[in-house]
Amino acid sequence: MAIGQYTSDLEPGDILGPVEYTLSPFVVREYCHANELHQPFFQGRQDEIVMPPTLIHLDKLRLYKHACPKGTGPSARIHYEYDCTVHEAVKVGARLSVSGTVRERFTKRGREHIVVEMELRSADDGRLLIAYRDTVLVAFKPAGGAA
Amino acid sequence: MTISSQNIAPGTEFRTAPRPMTRERMRWYVDAQPTIAADDGRIHTQPPTIHDDDAYARSQGLPGIISDGMISTNWIQGLLCDVFGIAMVSRSSLRTKYIAPIYEDQIVIAVAKVTAVTATAGGQPSYALDVWCEDDTGKKLTVGQATLVAG
Numbered sequence: 001m002a003i004g005q006y007t008s009d010l011e012p013g014d015i016l017g018p019v020e021y022t023l024s025p026f027v028v029r030e031y032c033h034a035n036e037l038h039q040p041f042f043q044g045r046q047d048e049i050v051m052p053p054t055l056i057h058l059d060k061l062r063l064y065k066h067a068c069p070k071g072t073g074p075s076a077r078i079h080y081e082y083d084c085t086v087h088e089a090v091k092v093g094a095r096l097s098v099s100g101t102v103r104e105r106f107t108k109r110g111r112e113h114i115v116v117e118m119e120l121r122s123a124d125d126g127r128l129l130i131a132y133r134d135t136v137l138v139a140f141k142p143a144g145g146a147a
Numbered sequence: 148m149t150i151s152s153q154n155i156a157p158g159t160e161f162r163t164a165p166r167p168m169t170r171e172r173m174r175w176y177v178d179a180q181p182t183i184a185a186d187d188g189r190i191h192t193q194p195p196t197i198h199d200d201d202a203y204a205r206s207q208g209l210p211g212i213i214s215d216g217m218i219s220t221n222w223i224q225g226l227l228c229d230v231f232g233i234a235m236v237s238r239s240s241l242r243t244k245y246i247a248p249i250y251e252d253q254i255v256i257a258v259a260k261v262t263a264v265t266a267t268a269g270g271q272p273s274y275a276l277d278v279w280c281e282d283d284t285g286k287k288l289t290v291g292q293a294t295l296v297a298g
Contacts, residue, residue, distance in 0.1 A: 027183050034179035035221035036172075041233050050236050054221050058183055065184070076197045076207045079216040082291075083242040089233065140197075141208040 007064050008073025008138050010114055016063035016100035020123050023051055025092045031055050051090035056120055056132045057082065059098040063118070075139030080113065083133040090130065095123040103133075110142030155261055155274065161230050163222060163257040165283055168214045168249050173198045176215045214249035219280040219289040222257040227293060230259065231274070234297045243278070243291035254283035259293065272297045 025046045032042040032052055041050050057079075090096070097120075104115035113135055120130040166172075177199045181191035195203040197213060204212045220243045227235045249255060263275040273296045280289040 024186055026188055027186055030182055031179055034175040035218060035225070037221060037225045037228065039225075039228050039232075041228075041236065050233070052221070052224065053236055053239070053241065054217060054224055055183075057217050058180060061180060061184065076203075078197075079245060081242070081244045082217065082220050083240075085240040086236060086238060089237040139207070 005068060006070045006073035007068040007077065007114075008075065010068070010102045010105070010116075012102050012105055014067070014102040016067045016102070016116065016118075018097045018099035019059075019062055019066050020095065020097045021062070023090060023092050023094050023096055025049060028052070028055070028092055031058070046092060049092050051092070053084050053086045053130055054082070056084055056098075056118065056130050057134065059120060060100065060116060060118060060132075060134055062098060063100045063116075073138070075141065078137040078140050079134075080137050081133075081135035083135075085131045086129070087131070088127070088129050090120070096129070097121045097123040097126075111140075112138040114138060155230075155264065155272075157261050157263055160258060160260045161226055163226050165254045165256050166222070167252050168218070168255050170199070170212065170251055172218065173212060173214050173251070176218050209248070210250070212251055214255075216243070216245040216289065219243070219245070219249060219255060219257070220291075222255065222280065223259065223278045223289070223291070223293070226257045226259055227276075227278070227295070231295055231297060234295050237296075239293065239295035241278070241291065241293045243289050245289050247286065247288045249280075249282075249288050253288075255280050255288065256283070267296055 028049050100116045100118040103117050116134045118132040181193045185191050197204040197207050198215050201211045257280050259276045259278045261276050265273045267273050276293045278291050278293050279287050281287050
């Protein structure tokens with residue numbers, strides 16, 4: 001169990017969260033602005049906008065902040081794979097609960113990988129809205145060698 | 148722009164205009180992270196990252212700053228939103244793998260190619276697509292698949 005340390009220490013079986021929050025229009029618009037997503041259902045009136053599914057990736061940082069308060073660890077993480085399934089559109093103003101489980105930690109071609117599976121649910125009734133599987137490299141440099 | 152689903156058949160390909168992955172685009176995503184975490188209506192910044200600080204990137208074994216992979220995923224998502232509208236954020240899946248770093252000013256084009264069109268039990272069209280980002284030489288940088296149900 002590596003909760004409470006660095007994200008680079010996470011081990012299979014570690015539970016992240018749950019963390020509850022309310023999805024704000026500011027968060028949706030800022031994220032979409034940064035990614036040049038200018039569709040009206042992201043940048044329009046508050047009662048019309050929905051969460052871009054990719055925003056789930058920043059929920060991982062929300063979980064990291066909660067579970068790994070010491071930070072990243074000795075090296076910068078490199079994102080390797082994004083895998084997201086949307087079951088239902090998530091509207092601004094929704095009260096949400098996000099949680100995660102560290103599923104795998106393995107070494108491939110000298111680089112350590114960590115796989116986290118996350119679920120974003122309605123905090124009101126537990127309905128599954130988005131499922132996400134995230135794979136990162138713990139560091140760009142292979143262990144014991146140059147990049 | 149949402150295209151009528153009647154026009155979409157296997158083999159149909161959609162592409163974004165070429166975009167350079169500028170230093171500014173990389174920094175926008177870097178700054179978005181603490182700004183969204185704070186959620187207080189103001190811009191926030193973070194310590195140097197491999198996406199906005201060359202010296203830090205070099206200290207991590209990289210030749211210079213590289214793009215956060217989520218930018219290319221978001222550009223693919225944006226293309227799918229342009230084509231399919233709000234269906235992309237309602238009942239869909241998107242999987243992307245970052246197979247090559249994207250460096251400063253490298254040209255990036257997001258592409259989606261329809262591989263199958265089927266119908267759900269309720270009669271709604273369901274699409275499967277190969278998606279990727281490539282540079283201006285055709286080299287693939289990010290690869291993946293998407294599915295979505297229209298209507």
